[in-house]
Amino acid sequence: ETGVTQTPRHLxxxxxxxxxxxxxxxLGHNAMYWYKQSAKxxxxxxxxxxxxxxxxxxxxxxxxxxECPNSSHLFLHLHTLQPEDSALYLCASSQAAMDSNYxxxxxxxxxxxxx
Amino acid sequence: AQxxxxxxxxxxxxxxxxxxxxxxxxxxxxPYLFWYVQSPGQGLQLLLKYxxxxxxxxxxxxxxxxxxxxxxxxxxxxxxxxWSDAAEYFCxxxxxxxxxxxxxxxxxxxxx
Numbered sequence: 699e700t701g702v703t704q705t706p707r708h709l710x711x712x713x714x715x716x717x718x719x720x721x722x723x724x725l726g727h728n729a730m731y732w733y734k735q736s737a738k739x740x741x742x743x744x745x746x747x748x749x750x751x752x753x754x755x756x757x758x759x760x761x762x763x764x765e766c767p768n769s770s771h772l773f774l775h776l777h778t779l780q781p782e783d784s785a786l787y788l789c790a791s792s793q794a795a796m797d798s799n800y801x802x803x804x805x806x807x808x809x810x811x812x813x
Numbered sequence: 814a815q816x817x818x819x820x821x822x823x824x825x826x827x828x829x830x831x832x833x834x835x836x837x838x839x840x841x842x843x844p845y846l847f848w849y850v851q852s853p854g855q856g857l858q859l860l861l862k863y864x865x866x867x868x869x870x871x872x873x874x875x876x877x878x879x880x881x882x883x884x885x886x887x888x889x890x891x892x893x894x895x896w897s898d899a900a901e902y903f904c905x906x907x908x909x910x911x912x913x914x915x916x917x918x919x920x921x922x923x924x925x
Contacts, residue, residue: 702856741903741915754912788856801847802913804856 700724702805704789710811713779719808721772721789730772731802732764733788741788747772748794779812786810815840815908819916826894827924834889834919836904845907846887848878851918852900860902863887874898899923 702723711717723730732744746754747766761783763775772789786809790802816839826832838844845864849857861872868880878889887904901920905913 704856740917743912746912790856800907801859801862802857804849804858806854806856809854 702789702791702803704787704805704808706808707806708809708811710813711776711779712813713781715779716775716777718776719774719787719789719810721774721805723770723772723789723791723803723805725791725803727791727803728769728794729792729800730766730769731790731792732772732774733790734785735788735807736785744774776810779810781812784810784812815906815914817904817906817914817916819902819904819919821919822917823920823922825922825924828896829893832889832891832894832898832921834902834904834921836887836889836916837885838887838904838906839885840906840908844887846878846880847905847907847913848872848876848887848889849903849905849915850874850900851903857903860889894921894923896923896925 705720729748731746734742734744743756744758745764750766761778765773786807788807789805792800792802818837820835847862848860850860851857860876861870861878863870863880871877876891878887880887899921901918903918904916907913
């Protein structure tokens with residue numbers, strides 16, 4: 699595997715379910731990000747992890763719970779979601795989240811539908 | 814606070830025609846600027862980036878962008894568009910703590 703991978707690619711869940719999204723980067727990066735991309739809305743940064751430490755939580759509801767066990771893996775745990783949470787969830791990584799000159803590498807995303 | 818504006822929500826060009834996508838930014842310091850492309854159902858892919866030096870930067874897939882400090886712009890160009898260039902394009906400015914602020918995107922449609 700190369701680059702940034704995300705599983706599953708598609709997920710349908712009910713509002714009472716609990717599920718997790720997984721992201722893995724094979725680039726040797728130290729920073730990882732979660733974004734939400736909804737139709738007709740700009741890309742929304744959710745969380746940033748730098749060297750496994752969370753450095754940004756962009757006022758995300760607690761029904762989204764991130765986990766970063768090491769610099770290569772990032773999870774987004776989901777519970778009691780709402781229909782408006784349906785979106786494409788993108789994971790990205792970069793060399794570090796301390797400087798602003800590092801580009802981000804994105805995974806293909808998980809298309810989440812909440813029913 | 815930093816911001817990025819992409820004035821054109823949707824652009825349609827004919828295959829073989831030239832393309833320019835506009836991007837204006839607002840940032841207090843020297844900006845780090847990026848253009849990304851997103852094909853349907855995919856993540857974003859970096860096309861090119863500007864940090865310093867030559868204000869005309871070359872990227873992948875035949876794209877280039879020109880940084881104009883006086884106009885706070887970083888417009889993306891391609892001399893001859895191919896049907897495979899149809900996608901959504903995002904301009905971004907790198908900010909503190911490694912975050913990027915993205916524009917709302919411009920959807921490019923290519924007519925045969």
